[in-house]
Amino acid sequence: MASYFSPQYLALLLPATVGLYAITPHRARRVILLLASYVFFWAVSGSLIVYLLFSTLSIHHLGLWLELTARNGKEKLALAESDQRKAIRAGIQRQQRGIILLAVVIHIGLLLTLKYSHFFLSNGNALLRFLHMPAILPVPSFLLPIGISFYTLQAVSYLIDVYRGKIPADHNLFRLALFLGFFPQMMEGPICRYEQTAQRLWEAPPMCWNNFLLGGQRILWGIIKKMVVADRLNIFILNVFSDYDQYNGSIIAVAAICYTIQLYMDFSGTIDVALGSAQLFGVALPENFQRPFFSRTISEFWQRWHITLGTWFKDYIFYPVSMSKPMKKLTSKARKRFGPRYGPILTSSVALLCVWLCNGLWHGSAWNYIFFGLYHFALIFAGNLVQPLVLTVTERLHINRNHIAYRLMQTLRTCILVCIGELFFRAEGLKNGLKMAWRMVTDWSFTPILKGNLFAYGIDGPDTVLVVLFLVLLLVVGILQERGVKLGEALVSKSWPVRIAVYYAATCFLVIFGAYGIGYIPVDPIYAGF
Amino acid sequence: MEQLLEILEEIRPDLDFVGCQDLIDGHHLNSLDIISIVAEIEDAFDVTVPTVEVIPHNFNSAQNLWAMIQRLQEEG
Incomplete structure (x- = not known):
């Protein structure tokens, strides 16, 4: 199960979980969600699930410890003389800060060790060699459990919120486990806060037709974004970024724009599938994109x-x-x-x-x-x-700063700056990123684009037209959303013949125009790698 | 309240703080503006704004900000 777009997820895990959830009595539904989450984690990362279990147990214990410290402190304060209270309060704060420091050392330390030790130690060795000293630092290589960068941030936020008194410590280990490990958010987020999802997940509301339609629509929309646009651009992007010195600066610029589009379509498409999956169970995960x-x-x-x-x-x-x-x-x-x-x-x-x-x-x-x-x-x-x-x-x-022309100029400038940043983000190393940027400055000519050479590098004319048309559709959708139109809800409120016609048309569009099969390489889930 | 509006208008003269109710949700204020507002409020009203108070609700309008200041003053 490599991603949320894999048949194993879309045709097996998700429908099986929905089916079991729908027929299970209320109190057992939360168990179905937790079991499905651990099956998902196991299917992707196998025995590395121990890291998730460890994080869950750790935040449960540390949260209770924070609460106990606060309670003991309050009891002491109630019995203390007024001149002693300041010192007692400082003592409680010191203890709680110590617990938070321990939590950060454990959780961020684990993330640093698994994800960054290779980078820091190999750079340490490079520095030693630069200083004409033997490179003696051992460079380990760890397998990363899926979603560690996401669930670690959720774990730390839970503890800090308990420390700040924003939420009470959760005594229920299984509710915390579900908050941390809920499968739709596991691979690429969104990074949820405890107060946003934990209680709703634990309530495990009954399935309702409205949520089912809204969730299903959103999943379909996410798949279309990913398979029609992100996957379609993949070969062109792979070609240019892996062999950039063969291409003119203008082609590199087009590749940087295409990568920015691909990243947005892939990541926001995955988030659509994640939010849609959660909505099937009546859980609203926080939005991760707002027409950037x-x-x-x-x-x-x-x-x-x-x-x-x-x-x-x-x-x-x-x-x-x-x-x-x-x-x-x-x-x-x-x-x-x-x-x-x-x-x-x-x-x-x-x-x-x-x-x-x-x-x-x-x-x-x-x-x-x-x-x-x-x-x-x-x-x-x-x-x-x-x-x-x-x-x-x-x-x-x-x-007039609110004039449409001024605003468009600002938006265009922002988009260009974002594309330049994404060039470095996608480049295979900083050195290559700098060389690509330099090529854009020193070897620029519109001739390859005007001559149509672009179409020889992994994307043809019809592909380009389709991508542009889809972006126009996305622009129209974005403008409507900016004006407060809720397209998902609007569609659900239509009569069933209209809905079926739209779903049928969207599915046909995906089947006909999805970039899959011979001649296409689907893009790996980009943010799952982080 | 008038003093608060003066502070806000000095920091962001381009915004209408009397009418705007979505200063954060509408992306009108950024985090730097919030830091500046907190610094000015702490000086002008002799309160300490803790990090937990920096939430969209408190900064979405001048009225909400004023309510937060009054609450912090009462809490001492």
Whole structure:
């Protein structure tokens, strides 16, 4: 079971779970979900399921420990004299911080060891060789359990939320196990918070026809995005990125655009399947995309792309760092020195840098991912710096910032910057990414595109027309969604002949225009690798 | 409330803080704006805004921000 698009998932695991869930009495439904989740994990990662079980047991125990510490502290406070209370409160906080530190060491430490030890130690050896010293560091290679980057963040967020008093510690080990291991979210997210899904999963609501239709529609839409567009572009992208020195800069630019489209179609398509699968059981997972290519700035792009990862970094890294006591003091001094606008920009850049280093590293243990993170840090930091200047200049020149032409220009600029970032993200190593970017600057000519040479590299004319038409359809869907139209609900509310006609047409479209069989190579689930 | 509106308008003069009810959900404010707002609020109203208070609901409108400030002042 390599992905959510595999026949084993779509034709076996998901229908079997739905069927069992539908015929099982209420109290046993949650057991069906948990068993299905562990069967899914086992089918993908085999015995590496021990890592998931360990994480589940660990957060259950640490959550209870946090709660016990708080309860003991409250009892002490109730008995204490008023002059002792400050010291007791500080003692409780110290103990709880110790538990959180232990949790971070265990969970992030495990992730670092399994995912990054190879990268750090092999770079350590390279540094030793550079210093003319023997490369003595042992470089281990671990098998990664599926979804470790996703469920680790869920585990850490649960514990921090318990520590902050946002949620109570969960005494029910099985509810926590289901929250952490629910199979639709396991492979590529979304990264859920405990209060968003845990209770709803545990309630295991009865199946209802409305949810079944909404979930089914969403799954079909996700499959179409992946199989019609992402898979169709794959051979062209593979050809250009693996052999970039054979291609003109303009072809590399087209490949970078195509990869950006492919990544969006693959990742958002997978998220559609994940959200649709969860909806079959009446569970609403958080949205992970909100029409990111409508963004006017890079900062806004990251509020619309991989939303659950962005909000995780914001809530657990950006705000805690930038709102810590030393940073607040620094911000206060910077505001006096550089003014109320530039002072916070300069100090929050420390937290922003932490976020983007983590974001880059989270995506993979390679230098091109770190570069990808720093690239976005630089863009957002520069955007913040020039924003007041842009406001002044546009006002002086009487430019209406809400005019459609100005907004389109901003959106186009954002899309171009995103595509450049994705070039480095996809490149086989940082060095190759830089060489590809350099080729785009030094060896640019429109001739290969105008002559139609593009069609010799793995994508032909009809393929291109189909991709463009689908993107136009996606644009129309996006505009309607931006205006608040809920297309899924609108379709479900139609009469059954209309619905059947639409489902039949969509299925035929997938069968006829899906890129599968001879001449196509389906793209591996990109985000599952992270 | 007037003092809060002055602070907000100084940070983002391009936004209508009186009418806008989706400052976060509508992607009008970014995280840097929030840091600036928190710093200004802490100075002006003598409160400490803990990280748990930085949630979309509290920052979606000037009214919600004002309610949060009053609550923090009451809690001391």
